Amino acid sequence: MSSQTIPIAATLATLLLLASAAQGSMPTRYKCNGNEPFWGLAIDGEHAGWATLEEPEGRRLEGIYQRLEYAGLFAWRGRFGEADLVAIVTDQSCSDTMADRDYPFRVTVSLPDGSVVLGCCDTSSMRSVESQPPPNAGGLDEPSGEGHDESLADLPVAVLEEKPPGDWSRLLFDLLPAIGACIDKTPGYSPRVVKAWPMNHGRVGVRTSNREAASFECVANHQGTEVDSFTALRGETVGPYGGWSPIFTPPEQRPPTGECYQHERVVGASGELLGWLSYDTC
Numbered sequence: 001m002s003s004q005t006i007p008i009a010a011t012l013a014t015l016l017l018l019a020s021a022a023q024g025s026m027p028t029r030y031k032c033n034g035n036e037p038f039w040g041l042a043i044d045g046e047h048a049g050w051a052t053l054e055e056p057e058g059r060r061l062e063g064i065y066q067r068l069e070y071a072g073l074f075a076w077r078g079r080f081g082e083a084d085l086v087a088i089v090t091d092q093s094c095s096d097t098m099a100d101r102d103y104p105f106r107v108t109v110s111l112p113d114g115s116v117v118l119g120c121c122d123t124s125s126m127r128s129v130e131s132q133p134p135p136n137a138g139g140l141d142e143p144s145g146e147g148h149d150e151s152l153a154d155l156p157v158a159v160l161e162e163k164p165p166g167d168w169s170r171l172l173f174d175l176l177p178a179i180g181a182c183i184d185k186t187p188g189y190s191p192r193v194v195k196a197w198p199m200n201h202g203r204v205g206v207r208t209s210n211r212e213a214a215s216f217e218c219v220a221n222h223q224g225t226e227v228d229s230f231t232a233l234r235g236e237t238v239g240p241y242g243g244w245s246p247i248f249t250p251p252e253q254r255p256p257t258g259e260c261y262q263h264e265r266v267v268g269a270s271g272e273l274l275g276w277l278s279y280d281t282c
Contacts, residue, residue: 026067026074027123030089032107033164034119035096040164041087041109041119043076050085051166058166061085083112094120123281152255158264158277168195169246169277172266176274177224178204183250185230188212192256193248203228246277256280 032041040058042049046065051058063078063085072091077084087109094106103120110116163170172179175196183191188210195207199219206218215233220226248266249255255263255276262281266274 026069026072026091028065028067028074030074030105030107030121030123031164032087032089032105032109032119032121033096034107034109034117037117038165039109039117039119040166041107042166043087043089048076048078048085048087049166050080051164053165055165080112084110085112086110089121096120152263152265152276155263155265155276157267160266167246168197169248171196171198172248172277174198174222175204175206178220178222179206179224179248180250181220181224181227182206182208182216182218182230185218185227186210186216188214190253191250192253194245196248198222207233246279249276249278251275
């Protein structure tokens with residue numbers, strides 16, 4: 001560990017431990033990412049998820065946080081192996097030049113090995129609860145009729161290669177044949193995919209749900225020609241890590257509704273619509 005990283009980490013830890021009774025407008029939910037190396041950090045109050053290219057499935061962290069309103073600062077600290085991860089989010093605009101995108105927050109993350117990485121954050125928790133409409137059936141639409149809302153055609157196109165490491169949709173194009181097979185097996189209205197991941201021996205795991213909020217676990221071959229298993233899940237199941245949990249909706253269905261969702265179109269190489277990715281940002 002270099003001598004320069006110790007003061008930085010110590011400063012971050014000191015900021016985190018500053019007593020502050022203020023509980024104002026600084027959000028407590030953030031989706032952060034950085035480049036070179038690529039990493040992603042999602043914070044939801046006392047909970048967080050961390051992912052890298054080497055650890056794409058990520059890991060869950062538990063910690064504490066402080067909001068320092070007068071300084072425009074949010075500090076989070078949680079145990080990460082034998083040491084702590086400390087994140088300082090500041091109310092300053094941040095530009096991701098690789099993704100050609102601007103964010104409202106910037107973050108400094110002190111890692112357990114003493115190194116420090118920089119990145120940008122976004123959040124939607126600034127929206128007041130009063131302004132949000134009541135959810136319907138888990139945010140899922142009624143069965144789709146003919147055609148789609150014309151506004152869906154104006155949605156931005158998903159750039160999958162620029163998704164943060166913990167976002168399973170980075171591999172969506174490769175997993176689509178298996179996803180299609182598992183969607184076809186899903187009963188009920190409005191089948192959707194909440195997660196998909198590659199497995200050994202050319203298999204793909206897919207977790208689906210329907211309008212009735214039932215969940216299913218499916219295993220299919222990579223080509224989508226065989227479904228090895230399809231099981232209804234009971235009770236609470238662990239989903240993807242917060243901040244990287246897009247819902248994929250096939251093109252013949254409508255994506256979830258509600259102000260909390262941010263949608264992107266998934267478009268094939270020939271410009272054909274393959275579906276939608278929807279992020280619950282609330």
